[in-house]
Amino acid sequence: MNEQQRADGSLRHLITLENLPRPLLERLLDHAQSLARPLGARAPVSRALAGCTVANLFTEPSTRTRVSFELAAKRLGADVVNLEVQLSSRVKGESMLDTVFTLQSLHIDALVIRDAEPGVPSTVAAHVAPHVSVLSAGEAHVSHPTQGLLDALTIRQHKPSFETLSIAVVGDIRHSRVARSAFHVFRALGVADLRIVAPPPLMPEPGEFSGCARHTALESGLKDVDVVMMLRIQTERMAQADLPDADHYYTSYGLTPERLALARPDAIVMHPQPMNRGIEIASEVADGPQSVIRDQVRNGVAVRMAVLSEVLAWRSAG
Numbered sequence: 001m002n003e004q005q006r007a008d009g010s011l012r013h014l015i016t017l018e019n020l021p022r023p024l025l026e027r028l029l030d031h032a033q034s035l036a037r038p039l040g041a042r043a044p045v046s047r048a049l050a051g052c053t054v055a056n057l058f059t060e061p062s063t064r065t066r067v068s069f070e071l072a073a074k075r076l077g078a079d080v081v082n083l084e085v086q087l088s089s090r091v092k093g094e095s096m097l098d099t100v101f102t103l104q105s106l107h108i109d110a111l112v113i114r115d116a117e118p119g120v121p122s123t124v125a126a127h128v129a130p131h132v133s134v135l136s137a138g139e140a141h142v143s144h145p146t147q148g149l150l151d152a153l154t155i156r157q158h159k160p161s162f163e164t165l166s167i168a169v170v171g172d173i174r175h176s177r178v179a180r181s182a183f184h185v186f187r188a189l190g191v192a193d194l195r196i197v198a199p200p201p202l203m204p205e206p207g208e209f210s211g212c213a214r215h216t217a218l219e220s221g222l223k224d225v226d227v228v229m230m231l232r233i234q235t236e237r238m239a240q241a242d243l244p245d246a247d248h249y250y251t252s253y254g255l256t257p258e259r260l261a262l263a264r265p266d267a268i269v270m271h272p273q274p275m276n277r278g279i280e281i282a283s284e285v286a287d288g289p290q291s292v293i294r295d296q297v298r299n300g301v302a303v304r305m306a307v308l309s310e311v312l313a314w315r316s317a318g
């Protein structure tokens with residue numbers, strides 16, 4: 001049993017997708033799919049989590065992830081409090097754990113944490129009371145589990161089966177939590193041909209991403225793939241001297257319409273955002289017919305509703 005699960009197999013914390021059982025991942029994706037609505041349709045709303053409180057504790061910037069966790073909680077009837085670093089007492093020297101214990105005393109049921117330091121979500125999870133769940137909204141370069149789930153859901157909506165897919169993840173793999181969570185969920189769902197494409201300095205260490213083909217040329221990496229997942233260069237995790245030159249990067253690794261033509265004609269293009277148009281992706285591609293980038297954002301709310309329902313279900317049952 002994974003340490004994030006309760007004895008009955010339900011999910012208590014979501015800190016990483018690594019080693020989560022496939023049936024649990026599929027249950028979350030099925031539930032999220034049942035909550036997904038086309039653009040323009042009214043969002044699904046329930047009172048399933050009425051009386052529960054979710055706290056968003058973000059010490060790194062976020063737009064999509066924070067807003068979608070907030071909407072997900074509200075659409076399930078939960079109360080939400082948002083704490084940003086400038087507002088929290090962390091800047092006054094209070095430790096993360098003291099902040100967490102304060103929130104716990106205020107009857108928080110789930111803590112959604114984004115932090116630039118590796119290990120913070122699991123440290124918090126090890127210290128909270130048994131009724132509190134910890135959900136990672138992005139841990140350093142290590143993991144971003146709800147992003148991995150929403151990426152899997154987006155692919156599932158466009159492709160018949162994971163087993164037959166070729167997926168290329170392109171860009172700053174080395175510093176990317178999105179790539180690591182994608183790797184874990186795609187592997188668990190049976191993707192056989194998973195490629196990572198990056199210039200040598202942005203490749204992960206050899207022990208990581210085991211079983212993935214590594215391509216330093218974008219052209220070979222894109223050949224006949226079904227899914228192209230583009231990533232941003234994580235400048236905030238790099239020393240100034242290591243930053244690649246933007247023009248040079250676009251020339252070698254930018255996804256242009258010509259390069260996208262190397263993938264299968266029905267390939268989909270993904271990006272977790274924020275996007276740097278003209279650096280890792282051309283605007284014609286980002287806004288083009290093969291792009292599912294806006295679907296990813298929409299699916300983020302459905303996935304976070306499914307995760308919150310799963311970890312807090314025992315609350316609503318009681």
Ligand code: NCD
Pocket residue numbers: 064065138144147177178231232272273274
């Ligand atoms: C990503 C993140 O924060 O890890 N964004 C997101 O959550 N959608 C990717 C990034 O910052 O490049």
